[in-house]
Amino acid sequence: MAPLLVLDQVRKVYTRGRVVRRPTFTLEADLAIEDPSIVGVIGPNGAGKTTLFEMMTGSNAPSSGHVYVAGADIHRVKYRERDRLAIHYHQSYQVRRFSKLVPSVLLEKSPTAAPMVHLFDEPQFNLQDGYIGFMLDFFRKLRAEGRLVVLCLHPTAAWHLEVLTEIAEQYLLVGDGGVTRHPDFASLTGHPRFQSYLGPEMMRAAEALCVGRAGAHH
């Protein structure tokens, strides 16, 4: 079976100026996630998390490279069927629209009827209403059904990290124009980019979690 998600030498450049084009933003990613999994995505504001998600769901075309979802190049699929491959759940204020240059008739049908990749962009977690527990169970259910769950979080409290380590099986760190992949939370915590993003206070919470999890494994 085709890998669930492939970012094949994807590069996105935003430029400024009409005559002399100067890049204002660059994001590069080259990775493949073969199997169902729950992936945590972390990175500072403006690092390109949303752009990454938009490229994965086919709304924002990369400047170069290809995005394959379940074997299909998502930017070659009919616009309205792209969310049958990868779906982006976001707050309505997050929706950005992009021009559709190729007529839909020239594009292909989605090979799947229900999305194989589910991207959750900063779901609203709070401790009062108890929905977190249902959300986490739902992510696990999707994964058990063979989907890829991508979860973007912006940890601002220690318990956000607790949620992240409870649910994520691997991590993508977005920043400095690139995406790095981490097989576990300890590896993520060891990355200087993650440390500077989190700040000293949250880093202490992160390290405590690493110790706790290492203890739990032994």
Next chain:
Amino acid sequence: MALIEVEGVHVRFGDRVVLESIDLAVPEGEFHGVMGPNGAGKTTFFNVLTGRVKPSRGSIRLAGEDVTGLRPQLIAAKGVARSFQIMTLFDDFSARENIMVGLPAFRVRGFDMHRAASADSDLAEQASDILAMVGLTDRADVRAKDLSYGDRRALEIAVALGQNPRVLCLDEPTSGLGTDGVQRLSQLVSQLKRKLTIVAIEHDMEFLFSLADRISVIHWGQVIARGAPQELQQNEWVKRSNLGRFA
């Protein structure tokens, strides 16, 4: 066979997926609660259930009969009544008249019969029975606009009950009610329980957890959790939250 069977309902408005995929089976006589954060798709789901929105995919069956895409009045005629988040009463009519004009027997006679209908003892009697059921007997002749908010809520449910429905859909019945209003509504709903099949969208968790047989949690246009209140309360995160209190 469940009375209501919803399978794979998908709704999109243009590029936007509002309901990804909803499945639901409600047996006759069940009180089924629907909860979820704002914008989760709860009201759209009610709109599909009552025929106001046609799903792009999926099916809805009522007592085994496919009613997918039928117009609202046809679904209503099959016994599905609904109250709205925003109230829809005739303000200048009395409580009794509001119920009477909603009675099927009145509606087949047409709307120009209002005066004659007031004199119709049969209809008035039916309306009185319903008013008694919702505790509005002594408010029967008060104009809807002069009723208290809690009384208006009760009257809305009364109008829906006037259709003698098999299924009662309530969209946030406790919204805007004070503690005593909620208490009164709880009593009313407990009386209706088992006599009717009730599906209620509700934000008041205490209300839902104490009354519902089962609850579906809707988020991202999907059912992310479902179970009896006691089952849902087993979740560790729920125990840590305010929801845990209602065990």
